[in-house]
Amino acid sequence: MHICFLTNEFPKAGFPHGGIGTFIATISKALVEKGVKVSVVGKNYTPNADSEVVNGVEVHRLHAKSIKGLAWCFNTRVIAKKIEAIHSKTPIDIVEASDMGLAFLPKLKGIAYVIRMHGGHHFFAESEKRKVGVWKGFQEQLSYKNADAFVAVSDFVKTHTSKYLSLDNRPVERINYPINLNHFQPLKITSTPFKIVFAGTICEKKGIRQLIQAMANILEDFPEASLDICGRDWFYPNGDSYIGMLKATEVPKLKQGSGSVTFKGVIDYNELPKIYAGAHVCAFPSHMETLGLVAPEAMCMAKPVLFTKEGPGSEVINHGNTGLLCNPYDPSDIAEQIKWVFQNPEAADEMGVNARESVLQRFNINIIVEQNIAFYDRIINSNKS
Structure with missing residues (x-):
């Protein structure tokens, strides 16, 4: 099994990252330990391209274009070419992205495309009581249309996202975020009162x-x-x-x-x-x-x-x-x-x-990694039939 995550947030020393980056770093390491091949593709934090192996995960950070109004087009093309290159060398079974990540990505035969609902534009527009932006709303609708299956990180995000974006009876699984139990554990440090x-x-x-x-x-x-x-x-x-x-x-x-x-x-x-x-x-x-x-x-x-x-x-x-x-x-x-x-x-x-x-x-990583593998297996087998 070969999983390719699309994210610009995979942790890199000296640069801040968000919760999605932490999640992908945690789940990727656990998947590799279970014998799953994992690649990560996304834009670099710096204006150049580089690749490295982190805990067995192949991380490819690509040079991001900054052409006003057209950056999305050029960056999608660069990401698509990298996915194609990786796939030709070691066939990819699943490409996973966050809510807007599949909007303009061409789909390759033999690969199943999954969206993990981390909370997209429609979801937060509702919670923040603001209008859905035309451009971002269009991108997210297109991304959801291109997905073969979905993972929701909570029942709430699944319910509220499906109010605005059609899942069309495609497979949807609720799987919690995993917590790194070795990293976050009680320490012998006296807390400061108040x-x-x-x-x-x-x-x-x-x-x-x-x-x-x-x-x-x-x-x-x-x-x-x-x-x-x-x-x-x-x-x-x-x-x-x-x-x-x-x-x-x-x-x-x-x-x-x-x-x-x-x-x-x-x-x-x-x-x-x-x-x-x-x-x-x-x-x-x-x-x-x-x-x-x-x-x-x-x-x-x-x-x-x-x-x-x-x-x-x-x-x-x-x-x-x-x-x-x-x-x-x-x-x-x-x-x-x-x-x-x-x-x-x-x-x-x-x-x-x-x-x-x-x-x-x-939130046990040992349980959740198995839930992810079982879900991926189901989607891969369904994609082959």
Whole structure:
């Protein structure tokens, strides 16, 4: 079996990447260990092409064109040629892409094309209550039309995506994201009392603005409380920094507690477990997620975790047992949930233990890799018949 993932986010030293890159790096390594050949194809982080083997995975980063209005055409052509070259050498069984990834890609005979629903343009347009863009909407519709099968990372993303994009009775499987159990495990590091840790892209839909607003309430009862914000900045269409906006408009409202909020920048993936381990509570009050990786990663380390009750939140956390769920639009609710952790240390510790056990059962890479292989086998056999 030969799987080819299409992504521009496969982790590369010195460059930040998102959750899709983390997922593909994790599942690819596990597939290789099961005897599956894995290739990764995507645009490079730098203006050149290079290839390397990472944990047995052949990673091909291609030179990205930047011709205004035509970059999509040239880049698709380059990716298509690389897939064809790889396929001619070692036949590919499955090409897998995210929601928009198959839009203009020519299909090769003998290959099945799969979309993994990581949360596309239509999905987030609904959750963010904005219109579907004409160009992006067209690309996603075309991509879904070209797919032979789908993997949904949560029941929620499957249900809400299918409201807008036809699956046409093609195979759809719900398979959770896997968590690297060796990387995220309890560490012998003493947590800092009343330290709150957030990790993720610093943008509106991650609920970070409401989390900072919640600090005013938290600091009234726990003046020692602090919030470490870890992640890359997001920029408005005009180039303005989202972090800059927060520092200018939200942090000053904390008055004497303004020094309690620290922007830590991008944290290396290898250092992330230490960051979680040092937290009293990890908070991720996203307005919307397809499933999310940060919550189950922190749960796997037996940390008390606050997650969103929106979207798939209840698929990840059983409120009060394996973690806490909040209204991500309500700073007072966010504050109350975090203060509960501070006020109930023994119950919070027990919650962390339950959280880890839950992840070991439902996000275990050893189980999920087998689910992926079984799904791929089914699609490959169906494609041959």
